[in-house]
Structure formats: C-alpha cells, structure tokens
Amino acid sequence: MKxxxxxxxxxxxxxxxxxxxxxxxxxxxxxSDWNRDLKIKFTLQDPCNIVRKTWGELMADDLRxxxxxxxxxxxxxxxxxxxxxxxxxxxxxxALQAGLPEQRRAYGKVKFDQIIKTGANYVFAPxxxxxxxxxxxxxxxxxxxxVVHIWTIMCLAMGVLGENERxxxxxxxxxxxx
Amino acid sequence: MTSPIxxxxxxxxxxxxxxxxxxxxxLDLCLTCGACTGxxxxxxxxxxxxxxxxxxxxxxxxxxxxxxxxxWVCTMCARCFKACPMKIxxxxxxxxVRRSWPRDKAPKGIRGSCDQHIRAGNAMGVPSKDFIWVVExxxxxxxxxxxxxxxxKVTVDRKGAHLVINQNSREPVTEPDELGPLWKILHMVEAxxxxxxxMWAGENYCLFLADEExxxxxxxxxxxxxxxxxxxxxxxxxx
Numbered sequence: 499m500k501x502x503x504x505x506x507x508x509x510x511x512x513x514x515x516x517x518x519x520x521x522x523x524x525x526x527x528x529x530s531d532w533n534r535d536l537k538i539k540f541t542l543q544d545p546c547n548i549v550r551k552t553w554g555e556l557m558a559d560d561l562r563x564x565x566x567x568x569x570x571x572x573x574x575x576x577x578x579x580x581x582x583x584x585x586x587x588x589x590x591x592x593a594l595q596a597g598l599p600e601q602r603r604a605y606g607k608v609k610f611d612q613i614i615k616t617g618a619n620y621v622f623a624p625x626x627x628x629x630x631x632x633x634x635x636x637x638x639x640x641x642x643x644x645v646v647h648i649w650t651i652m653c654l655a656m657g658v659l660g661e662n663e664r665x666x667x668x669x670x671x672x673x674x675x676x
Numbered sequence: 677m678t679s680p681i682x683x684x685x686x687x688x689x690x691x692x693x694x695x696x697x698x699x700x701x702x703l704d705l706c707l708t709c710g711a712c713t714g715x716x717x718x719x720x721x722x723x724x725x726x727x728x729x730x731x732x733x734x735x736x737x738x739x740x741x742x743x744x745x746x747x748w749v750c751t752m753c754a755r756c757f758k759a760c761p762m763k764i765x766x767x768x769x770x771x772x773v774r775r776s777w778p779r780d781k782a783p784k785g786i787r788g789s790c791d792q793h794i795r796a797g798n799a800m801g802v803p804s805k806d807f808i809w810v811v812e813x814x815x816x817x818x819x820x821x822x823x824x825x826x827x828x829k830v831t832v833d834r835k836g837a838h839l840v841i842n843q844n845s846r847e848p849v850t851e852p853d854e855l856g857p858l859w860k861i862l863h864m865v866e867a868x869x870x871x872x873x874x875m876w877a878g879e880n881y882c883l884f885l886a887d888e889e890x891x892x893x894x895x896x897x898x899x900x901x902x903x904x905x906x907x908x909x910x911x912x913x914x915x
Binding site: 499502504505506507508509510511512513514516517520525526527546548550551582583584585586588589590591592593594595596597598601602604605606607608609623624625626647648649650652653656658659660662663665 | 715717718721722745748749750751752753754755758783784785786788789818821822824825840841844846851853854856857858860861864865866867878879881884885888891892895896899902903907908909910911912913914915
C-alpha cells in the first residue's frame with residue numbers, strides 16, 4: 499500500500515501481535531502445564547517477512563512470548579542466529595514455486611543444520627513458505643522434526659484441539675489432551 | 677594481454693534504471709567488503725552471490741545480470757541488506773532483476789500463482805463461492821461435533837466487523853481442518869472478525885514475480901472492498 503500510495507482506512511497487524519496482546523490482557527487463558535512432564539522441545543523459525551522485513555525485534559519478542567507461554571520457557575530452544583538476524587529458510591520470495599528445487603534445497607541446508615542443532619522435535623513456522631520449505635528439507639535431508647503452526651499448539655495447550663486438527667503432530671502429541 | 681577496465685567507457689544501463697526507480701538502493705557505495713555474501717545462504721549457488729551481483733551491475737554486465745536465474749534462488753530475505761555497512765538495498769536490486777525478466781520467461785509456478793490471484797483472489801485459483809462453502813462446512817462440523825464450540829461464529833463479508841482476516845489459501849483448499857484451531861482461538865477471545873470474499877488470500881505471488889501491475893490491482897481491489905463494503909478497522913495477516 500505504501501509502495502503504491504493506496505489510501506486506506508484500516509491498519510495492518512499480524513495474528514501473532516494479537517495472540518501476544520490477548521495473552522497479556524488475560525483474554526487468552528493458556529499455559530504450558532500440558533508440557534511440564536512431557537518436556538517436548540520446540541524451536542522457532544522467525545519468518546523474514548514479519549520479523550526482519552516488517553516488525554523487527556517487536557515481532558521476534560512477541561513470538562517468543564507467545565511460544566514460551568504455550569510450551570514452557572524451559573522447553574523452548576532458539577536457533578543461532580535468530581530473530582532479526584535469522585537465516586531465511588530458503589522457501590521465501592516464491593522460491594518454493596521457482597522451479598529450482600536443487601538450489602532451494604542447498605539453500606535450505608543451512609536452516610536444516612540449524613534446526614538439528616537445537617535438538618528440538620518441533621519447529622514453529624508461522625509462515626506458509628517457511629512451513630512448506632522446512633517440511634521439505636526435513637524430509638529431504640532426513641530430519642525427524644515436525645513443523646507446526648502456533649494455533650495448533652495453542653489449542654492443544656488449551657485442551658481444545660480436535661482429533662482431525664493434528665495432521666502436523668508427531669506420535670508423541672497425537673493423543674495429548676483428547 | 678589483459679588490460680585494465682576503462683571505467684569511463686562503461687555502459688551501465690541496468691544500474692541506471694535501478695537507481696532511477698530505487699534511488700535508495702545506493703549501488704555506487706559498495707565497498708566490496710562481502711558482509712552480504714558471508715551471511716547469505718544463497719551464496720555460491722549457480723556460481724553467484726550478492727557481492728558478485730552488485731559488482732556485475734556496476735561493471736555494466738547487463739546481459740548476464742538480466743539473465744541470471746539466481747534472481748529466483750535468492751529469496752530477497754534482506755539479511756544482506758541488514759549486514760551492509762553502506763545500506764545497499766540488494767533485495768530491491770534482485771527485485772529489479774526479476775522485474776526485468778519477460779513475464780513469459782519468469783518461473784511458471786510463480787507466474788501461475790500470480791495470474792490465479794489476479795483472476796480469483798487467491799493463488800490457488802479457487803472461486804470465492806467455493807471458499808465460502810468450505811468455510812461454512814468446516815464451521816458447521818465444529819459446531820455440531822464439539823459442544824464447547826456450538827456457538828462458534830464464522831462469517832464472510834460481515835459488515836462492521838472490527839477485524840478482517842486474511843487466510844492463506846492452502847488451508848481452505850488443501851487442508852480445511854487446519855482452519856479450526858484459529859477459529860477456536862478467535863472464539864475464545866470473543867474477537868469480532870470476518871473473512872473478506874474479495875482478494876481473501878494472504879499470499880502474494882505477484883510481489884514475488886515483481887509484477888507491479890498485478891500486485892497493485894490486487895491491493896486496490898482489496899482496499900476498495902474493505903473500506904467501502906466492510907468498514908473494518910484492522911486487517912490481520914495470519915500465520
């Protein structure tokens with residue numbers, strides 16, 4: 499909009515900002531009790547588009563606030579580097595559909611290695627490009643992590659995740675909270 | 677015998693066109709330090725890297741620059757831009773390279789998704805009525821099967837809703853069950869929200885294609901719909 503000078507009467511926000519706001523306001527009653535004994539480890543891919551390229555550290559902080567709330571601070575492991583200095587997953591900018599899979603996967607190897615080093619079983623990917631790319635490189639390079647949306651784990655933590663809403667969960671979480 | 681490059685005789689048309697459309701790109705300031713390249717996962721792929729691309733532009737290697745498929749391997753993630761001590765906007769340079777490609781030579785997948793978005797309002801080309809049908813069907817299933825959500829409200833084009841939510845078309849089209857968790861969260865916080873039926877999808881392949889006409893058209897249609905038909909105060913991009 500800014501680019502094309504299109505006047506508009508609304509503002510843009512991200513669902514992540516709202517998740518964080520709702521948790522802080524007490525509207526979203528969610529905690530990490532479900533994972534206290536399970537101790538399942540999570541990491542996060544900071545999507546370049548909403549972090550480095552748009553909302554910067556504010557978004558990086560909100561993401562971590564939301565995720566630590568729902569999985570427990572002790573069960574969250576950051577990749578290095580991360581936040582505004584993260585590596586792109588290699589699927590962005592249309593790369594997933596650019597018809598250059600060999601190069602896209604070579605690019606994604608950097609991300610794959612980062613994920614493996616965290617030792618996490620689950621990667622949050624609050625972006626569809628990241629989600630698709632990290633699933634693909636996980637399969638291609640033989641990682642055994644799962645890629646999830648925040649909304650899935652948020653609902654799991656609140657005990658409202660349906661049986662048919664678990665396509666991205668591994669066997670360790672398939673029945674939790676049912 | 678190798679002779680030094682005569683800088684005064686260089687024809688740098690591509691550079692000039694980039695500088696004209698993106699004055700803040702600062703291409704001339706490159707120190708060749710390589711901070712961009714050192715931190716770029718796309719470095720060396722297809723024998724190219726960000727520093728090399730900038731150098732080629734500055735040396736007037738316009739044909740090579742315009743033709744490099746690396747422009748589609750680079751994701752314009754802006755890590756190079758952030759690292760650059762001279763604030764050279766390499767992602768925008770790459771965007772300009774993409775833009776210089778004839779539309780019919782650009783990657784088919786990206787072009788196809790952009791075309792579908794212009795035509796149908798989402799990259800997967802699903803008609804709005806099918807989107808609405810899927811949304812209503814999934815909502816009904818949740819209301820019927822889960823007593824906690826028997827009052828779940830999911831609407832499309834509800835006038836006066838505070839929030840308008842953009843949903844990536846992948847969910848309604850290929851994995852409709854994934855819509856449920858977000859709706860449940862919205863229900864639990866009593867959010868006042870709706871989906872738009874016009875340009876409803878969150879993705880934007882025309883941006884990736886550097887098709888500015890298409891991109892602008894999508895935004896204009898979207899803004900018109902929100903401001904004139906719905907009146908929402910906030911537009912929310914989802915995960």
